[in-house]
Amino acid sequence: MxxxxxxxxxxxxxxxxxxxxxxxxxxxxxxxxxxxxxxxxxxxxxxxxxxxxxxxxxxxxxxxxxxxxxxxxxxxxxxxxxxxxxxxxxxxxxxxxxxxxxxxxxxxxxxxxxxxxxxxxxxxxxxxxxxxxxxxxxxxxxxxxxxxxxxxxxxxxxxxxxxxxxxxxxxxxxxxxxxxxxxPAAPPARTTxxxxxxDHAGALLLAAALAASLLATQHARLGLPAWITAGLLVALGAACTLGFLWRQRRARQPLLPLSLFARKAYAAASLLAVASGVALYAAVAFVPQYLQAGLQLAPTRAAWHLAPLMAGLTAAAIASGRLLRAQWPVARLARLASAAMLLAFASLAAAVRWWPQQPLALSAALAPLGLGLGGMFPVVSMVAQRAAPAQHTGVATAVPVMLRSLGGAFGVALLALLLGQDVAAQMRALHGAAEAYAHGLQQVFAGGMAAALLGFGAAGWLPARPRAAPAGP
Missing domain, CATH: 1.20.1250.20 (MFS general substrate transporter like domains)
Incomplete structure (x- = not known):
């Protein structure tokens, strides 16, 4: 071809x-x-x-x-x-x-x-x-x-x-x-x-596991009773996940070959995908919420305060692609991206603590987050593809995309729970809405810092320059 x-x-x-x-x-x-x-x-x-x-x-x-x-x-x-x-x-x-x-x-x-x-x-x-x-x-x-x-x-x-x-x-x-x-119509990959x-059974089990788990994270928006989330959905998601893993170990042609995760580079790319998903959605889900509910900004104006995040993401994604083309070490690039994300969440926490009424301080702190995320995305994609055998390139590319989405969904659900509890406690203490949200957001941004540290640690598993994996399982 x-x-x-x-x-x-x-x-x-x-x-x-x-x-x-x-x-x-x-x-x-x-x-x-x-x-x-x-x-x-x-x-x-x-x-x-x-x-x-x-x-x-x-x-x-x-x-x-x-x-x-x-x-x-x-x-x-x-x-x-x-x-x-x-x-x-x-x-x-x-x-x-x-x-x-x-x-x-x-x-x-x-x-x-x-x-x-x-x-x-x-x-x-x-x-x-x-x-x-x-x-x-x-x-x-x-x-x-x-x-x-x-x-x-x-x-x-x-x-x-x-x-x-x-x-x-x-x-x-x-x-x-x-x-x-x-x-071009590239020929499909073939096994050895x-x-x-x-693997139709594996596909059904994975779909059921993801559906139950994602519905559990969305129960507040969907109006589902808490007992359904705590009981049926979580139990169903866990059972289907275990069933899926059991099936993948025994299927002749598994939907998701678990052997991929035995490769250190691929496992690292997967962790980086989770970390970047948590970091991205921790910003885009909660910063506009604070600007609108806490500072009473109009939705359109609040959206514009995300411009530094997207500008940084765009610039860094292009620069990262060029650095990879110039054979820059991917481990170093991933560490720099994680460090920028860590700096961003530390700056966001400082902004809501010391300048809670200044939305421009939040906007400025979002710029290094965009740089970190933009630098990370091409690294994850390239490493995942090159670490997998040719016959698994498609599913190997898909898994980090799925993990990024899941990391965002579950991360936002957990952080939203922490934020809601903290804001309610602050409001009971007779604090204003802006002050209550600012206090709660410090826990959210601490979660973002933890995700950045996970990415920094996972970067240590990356090779200097990933090579194409040999054929095999």
Whole structure:
């Protein structure tokens, strides 16, 4: 398989896919209240967000395995097709039940965009260019995440909430046609015995484990009673996780080969993915909450205070890709990224302690966090791919993406619990809202510092310059 004469057009379409997928995770932040007023039904509006998150996370590893077995191009086109159908169904929904189900379909497609785009880059560019190209994709994703709430606000005010979904249809259809014509059709990977298949039982167990676990983290938004979370969902998630691990040890063609984690470099990349997920969502979930609930800033103005985070992420992702192309030691780059994240959370904790009424102090502290995250993302992707045998490249690329999402979901759930308890205690002590939130956020940022330290420790397992893994299990 050879790269196309000009890979720029298909690469632009891959970037467009990531932009659309990122927008659909945040664009409803400002459109949801309008949807809740206009749509019939009594389903919680929070399910519109959670349905996408749940479906997108559940399918990540399955897409990686499908890419190994069926080939990357057809699986990417399948994911994009599901995303387009889900977007159209969302736009045409007339009640909350319909749009929740449509969002699940949309997430089932969008959940494959990051993994499959990163895999497609390996079909488009030579090895020495792939780090920089993947960094550009990560930067585009970060910028789109930042501007999602602003885009949603503009679409609702200028047109209607339906356009938050309709905008995906022509752009996604264009990407589908272009990629179908220009993306190289790399042959699917094969195992050493020449056969490859999908572990359907493993896929069902993993889906059930992720679904139960993610629902447990979302119970407050979904209006589920606490006893369901503490009992049924947690127990079901644990049981399915154990069943999945048991199945993976015995399956002839496992969905997720556990032997990958026996490779120190891959285990390190997985831990870095978890750490970066906790760090990213600790900032984007709680800083805007403090700015709006504590300092009473408008949502649009609060969103702009995240600009240093996204600017730093974009710049560092591009720089990291170039450094990797120049054969910079990945362990050193990962340590520098972790150190920047640690500095950022220490600065954020200092800002809410000493300057709680100054949002610009928070904004300034977010810049090194963006630098750290932007530097980390290309390292994780490159190390994960090179540490895995060729027949497992797809699933090896998908797992860190899934772990980043899970790290964010579980990290935010735990930190939100700590924040809520601390804020309630501070309010009972007759402190103001801003002071109470500022005090609680110090625990949140301490959690972010712990994630950064985890990343710093995991960086010690990385080789100076990862080489392609030999074929094998």
């Amino acid at each position: 050879t790269a196309p004469a000009s890979p720029r057009l298909p690469f632009a379409m891959l970037m467009l896919l990531l932009v659309l997928g990122a927008l659909d995770q945040t664009i409803l932040a400002t459109a949801a209240p309008v949807m809740a007023r206009e749509l019939a039904g009594n389903w919680p509006i929070a399910w519109v967000f959670s349905a996408y998150l749940l479906a997108a996370t559940v399918v990540i590893t399955l897409y990686g395995r499908l890419a190994d077995v069926r080939g990357r191009k057809p699986v990417l086109l399948l994911a994009l097709g599901l995303f387009l159908l889900g977007s159209l169904a969302c736009a045409l929904a007339t009640d909350l039940r319909q749009i929740v189900l449509a969002r699940a379909l949309q997430g089932a497609g969008g959940g494959g965009f990051m993994t499959l785009s990163m895999l497609a880059v390996t079909d488009l560019f030579p090895a020495d260019e792939q780090g920089a190209r993947k960094a550009s994709l990560g930067a585009a994703y970060g910028l789109a995440t930042m501007f999602g709430p602003l885009a949603g606000s503009w679409l609702v005010q200028a047109l209607s909430w339906h356009w938050a979904f309709l905008v995906n249809v022509p752009l996604g259809a264009l990407a589908w046609v272009v990629l179908a014509r220009t993306l 015995d020449g056969r490859a298949s999908i």
